[in-house]
Amino acid sequence: MTQEERQLEELREMVAEVLELEPGELTDTGHFVDDYEADSLRAIEILARIDKTYKVEIPQSELPRLDNLKAVHAALLRYSGDRG
Template identity: 55%
Template sequence: MTTTETTVAITEEQALTLRAIVLEVLELEDEELTDTSRFIEDHEADSLLAIEILARIESDLGVVIPQDQLIEMTHLAAVRTVVARNAGGALHD
């Protein structure tokens, strides 16, 4: 038995919201954050900040991400991928 995973594309506005969440939680300037800069290694994030990012994604975008997927969210591009995978129609502006 195989399962099919559905990924919902996120809009540009939602991508900007994700970026804003990460910038605010990690207390970064816009130019410090790239799609592939690593939260822990490059920005000294810790597990509490990662959980705060999860909570903000849920409250701001209405997307619930299981905590076991937190390990995948190592940089902004990965956050967008995980959010898209878990959106399942739940994304709202």
């Protein structure tokens, strides 16, 4: 398993916990609002956990685009690459 795959699985566990799901229930492309009934407070909590865990600040302006696990992971990679 690559580092990127491990990171995706860590994110899956973190997001599943916030959404009160089992990690296996959370797919890469499942829509947080439509499929898992998430609200904006949960999205903000996901960002806060990413910031705390990975020391990466993803701006809240990104929230509308962070609608599934794959998008969250892409943002994490994008913003962690900006550190420098």
